[in-house]
Amino acid sequence: MLINEKTKIAALLKYHPDALETIVSIAPDFKKLRNPILRKLMAGRTSIAMASKIGGVRPEDFFKALKPLGFEYDDTGGPVEEIFEESFMPDYLKNLDEDRLVSFDVRELIARGDDPLRSIQDKVKSLSPGQVLLIINSFEPVPLIKLLERQGFKAYVKQVDGDTYETYFYKEGESGSRISENDAAISTSGDWEEMLTQFENRIEEIDVRHLEAPMPMITILEALDSLPEGKALYVHHKRIPVFLLGELNERRFGYRIKEVSENMVYLLIFKE
């Protein structure tokens, strides 16, 4: 198998059963991969380059260690983008007010065996402009950083101690003073956050934005038909689906709406 810096860890593990132990031997940090949950979580989203960063080794160490297992280095892949620069805390974060910080400790979630990605994404969505998300984790969440960078976030990682990493996600140019005027644009009921917390970990998510009418409505109603007891449905929609609201009433579902922009509306639908 040909590999390079961009090859995902999952591909290595899939190709050769011994790849796991070989990788663990490269750096102690990779012991985490023995945990099946973490493996599932990390391996598919982490490339060799990212993993090197996490483990504090060079990609070449990977190639060398993996060679006996039949992995060949493929140097035709071209230059690899710089992953993540260690940096000083940006001024933006230094001047941050406490009340603009939304912290989320995912260590417990991972320990319980849950994938925190969805909860993190929910947190991200619920951020008001000017707010900063702080993820507390036991490793540097490189895949998450890549993911959120694509959504326009900047990240700053601080290693508190050997097992604690604090990662700040923020959007520059959003100052606290703009919060109030943006709150008017991003509108929702007062208890949106509350409801979201109430259903935390009991949320099924669907995205109907790409569908042409009447498919969004049908998709949502079908999803509600199979919604397990006590769970809530989290819908990404292009608009407030006025006619759906009547159907929800008839079926005795309650709902909350959060309108982020003209093309971005979230609905939380639950049995009343």
Place this chain on the structure above:
Amino acid sequence: MFGPGIVGLQQTTNYRVVLPFYIYASVSFLAGTLLLFLRTDIANDHYFYPPTLAITHIMALGWGTMIILGASHQLLPVLIEGKLYSNRLAIMTFGFTCLGIPLLVFGFYIFRTGWIMQLGALLVNLGVLLYVSNVFLSAFKSEKRNVHAWFIITASLWLLATTTFGLLLVINFDHTIFPKESLAYLSVHAHLGLVGWFLLLVIGVGSRLIPMFLISKYTNEKALWTIYGLVNAGLIVFILARMVNRSLEFLAIIPILTGIVVFGHHCFKAYAVRIRKAVDEQMKASLLSIIHMLLPFVVLIMSLWVLPSGGQPNLVLLYGFSILFGWITAIILGMTFKTLPFIVWNKVYHKKAYTGKAPLPKDLFSEKMYHYMLMAYILGFGVFVIGIILLNQWLLKIGAAALLMTAILYVLNTTKILIHKPRKI
């Protein structure tokens, strides 16, 4: 009639653009039924009779066309997944047609063929021209034009053809443009409007909205394109037959009738796989109007085969009545109470819906009044039809009175929606 459906908030045309059309249409409906009630004597006369022309144009332009113009300004952006090119053009369309229609109708009623009628026709044409420009500029700016959008685009062109031809006919009263007198071209003018504009538009938009309101997954793009081809071909054949050889007219009926049957089948399929099992009153009225679509053909076939002499003016009247007061009115009665509450709801409750406690669009009007309106309508239409056939003045008066009652209830109920004040949530 064809509001936005479940779709369309983000590209929504401002309600200020749409509502004037709705209001104008409801006033026209009242005026049309009132005039019908006062002049039931028209049934005894030739159809080319001043009050008949006046009522026909109130109903076709003031009622049918105005509400479709309003609704299509709202719906087109949804179908092309874009924006209406210009709100200002839409407002100007309203301004010109709003002035032109009463002038034209008044001109017909007193039958002075001079400047009043001509100015009216000219203003209507200006309005329609701006509408067509707006449709084209919107549609061709967007990447997406599905079959429904093509129905609207084509229908708008037929509308322009209808009004342009109408203007020429009005001028032809005084100055000879055409070889024959205007009466000879009336049938072409009427069918450009009825088939090209109304039928194409109703099918194009109805095929989208009916499945949507029934919550049905059913789509069949191929069938819709077939209908599109059949109806357009039929209309062109009709125009050619009129120019070349009138006895070939029946060739036009076949494709158009086939198109309508295919459309009926399309709606039935959508109905059969619907998710919403309980069909509400407004949808019943709309589905009724699909069956209604076949009624004019019964009359038409009667007039072609049963009465080949064609010397029965009241058969022509029956034909026109069953289209304007039958099919078109039925579909508008149903669709108004699906779409108007939606538009007003968006204006009043949009932001209040976040909490999950906002009233529903259907709570904005009285269901009971709607029900009585439909009763009055079915009674009025049926009795008036029998009145035309029997030429019985009493039946005509009773039928027209019930239709007037329909219009009064319609205006009251739409007013209730329009003046709706937000409830405290």
